[in-house]
Amino acid sequence: MKKIEAIIRKSKFSDVKKALHDVGVNFFSYWDVTALGNERIGKVYRGISFSTGDIQRRFLSIIVNDDFEQVTIDAILKSGATGEVGDGKIFVYDVNETYRIRTGEKGGETLR
Template sequence: MKKLEMVIKPEKLENLKSILDDSQASGVMITNIMGYGNQKGFTRMYRGTTYAVNLLPKVKVETVVADDAAEEIISRVVKEITTGNYGDGKIFIYDVLDAVRIRTGERGTDAL
């Protein structure tokens, strides 16, 4: 099993949810976050004063899927979510040793 942690632009969330639904991801956790990477934010002008906005809104989407489904999801996200600009996001991939469904005690892929 793999845990995919995807940090994307908020406006791409619906596209990502469609990809995950098509790939039979059984569940997702979505968190609104703030951050910056290579783009380092941007500069704005307000009433004659320039100020820097260096924390940009992002969305973190986490899901745990089977190993073979992970590669399909990753390739579709890279292909369909990209705009070609800084700030498109990142995908972090973790190995999951085990999972336990608290309600039934099921383990492994049965717990997904």
């Protein structure tokens, strides 16, 4: 099993969520986060100065069986990209075991 963490633009969340559902990833957790990006340029919008260094993003945490790893990554890459700096990152980790709390069942079947 794999844990896939993705940090994406908030504006692309609906597209990514739909793409994940379309490939069969129907459960994941997400949070609103603030990230510190590489670009530190001050911008002015409607007379208000702000820094582009602190960036509002959405953090997704997804656990999938090994056979869904690449499908999940591809769905995020295709639906989350704008082609601009700051589209985000994807991290992949191994998961040793999962348990379903309700039944005590363990293993990959707990993800279905």
